[in-house]
Amino acid sequence: MSASQNRVEVAAGQITWTRDLARDLFPAAVTPFHWTLLRRPAQEAMRRTWVELGVALPAADFWRRAPDGCVYLNADLLAQAGRAVHGAAWLSAPPAPERGGLFGRWQTPGAIKRVQAQVDAVAQEADSLNQRLAEWLAFVQRLRWTQADLLQVMEELEPRAQSVLQTYFALRAGLSAAQAEVAARLTEWLPGHPPQTILHLYAGLAGLPSVEAAYAVAAVGDASNQDAAVQEFLTRYGHRGPGEMLPEARRWREHRDAAVQLAALPPMRDVEAARAARQAAEEWVLGRLDSNQRRQFEPLLARARRLCRAVDVAWDGLARVMAGAQLWLHTVAVEAVAAGLIADPAEVHFLELEELKQVATGEWHRGRSERVREEVVQRQRQRANDDLAACAEEPARAPVAASPGAARGSAFRVGPATDLARLPGAVILTRVVSPGDAPFWLPAAAVLDAAGDPWSPGMIVARAIAVPAVTGIAEPIAHAAPRHMIAVDGSTGRVEIESPIPPLG
Secondary structure, three states: HHHHEEEOOOOOOEEEEEEEOOHHOOOOOOOOOHHHHHHHHHHHHHHHHHHOOOOOOOOOOEEEEEEOOEEEEEEHHHHHHEEEEEOOOOOOOOOOOOOOOOHHHHHHHHHHHHHHHHHHHHHHHHHHHHHHHHHHHHHHHHHOOOHHHHHHHHHHHHHHHHHHHHHHHHHHHHHHHHHHHHHHHHHHOOOOOOOOOHOOOOOOOOOOHHHHHHHHHHHHOOOHHHHHHHHHHHHHOOOOOOOOOOOOOOOOOOOOOHHHHHOOOOOOHHEEEHHHHHHHHHHHHHHHOOOHHHHHHHHHHHHHHHHHHHHHHHHHHHHHHHHHHHHHHHHHHHHHHHHHOOHHHHHHHHOOOHHHHHHOOOOOOOHHHHOOOOOOOHOOOOHHHOOOOOOOOOOOOOOOOEEOOOEEEEEEEEOOOOOHOOOOOOOEEEEOHHOOOOOOHOOOOOEEEEOOOOHHHHHHHHHHOOEEEEEEOOHHHHHOOOOOEEEEEEOOOOEEEEOOOOOOO
């Protein structure tokens, strides 16, 4: 990702902040519970990530919540960390080689090898971490939610979140460096190569849980025993779903009917076509490199692909933590109503984690309930006034090709009341693509988002599925109506909104 494209100046001479990476975990204006659940784990995970990579940073906040409810990341600290590892890995724009001379040239190879080794070690542990989180979530799902159960899960939420966030941050750093190295070598050795070549090298990758979940939905439609196929899908992927980083997400486990509806739609793409696109791109590249270049390029590409997979595995682990938090929250909501903090269990999202912990432990004093009820009303009003479609401080992005292919279809937005009958052949518009939305992409024509990050978890998955995608498209996302037709070229980043179709009659 490139944080330099999306920085927000707080004031002249002060810290620079960015929505990059923060957008993954906090895609829209956050509720008090969402923010307080992840704030401390994200802060500590980011700090420890850089410590593990050999970077000692000054004590400072990595994250902040702006008045508009959107969460930002400290781009200045990330740039400082990137310079410290001197090009080996970064979570912001690739740092310029500021330390020149003999010492700089001597140090760089050692730093790169050390950081790469650390990132590779994290990638190798991603599967085992996700398996542990799967076992933990299965345990949480079986609970009868006694007082002891509430307390146990309460104590486990933040440590679980911190462990998987630390893995995720390290992998995003490593992937940023790895794919930049792949692109640099191709630019050097094959100048003028077609723009879709690099992106197609990541189509049809195996072992991405988000991709497997999407194809598992499609397979339900072809199953001889649909009920059994649906149950198998929910057992494996019920913790996933649209907007899965939100504690209020619609997970497939609670929305079986939506999965069945999706399974009935005809897919426009399949895994074999995606693999064929990757193989064709790889043959094209390797066929134009000499033997020495191939020996250098193949391990670089293999490493970038491994990290793409590891990022998605870590994302799957994050989704499990959020699903566990959601189950805990539903149970505590009943206690919060009984304590008089809220009138409706749905209002529980407007309570902070520490407030809910006091309810779970029995430490809440009823005399404080009236004040908190008033505070909840104020938080709801602020949320209602927030522009949930965009962050006010976020500047416009330039369109970036994210997944090759040309397509044309009507505008479509995924939502709780979406008419899925309109999905086949449509162009999906969203602020931030999420891997949990991948089952919607198989019958769709293309995907557009406003984030401007072609290496976000969602775009990694879009490329793996080989659905045409462009990122950084703010205008169509904000203004296209369902009757608009949209032409997309995922190879060049070109997007055109055509005149709306006149209504029938």
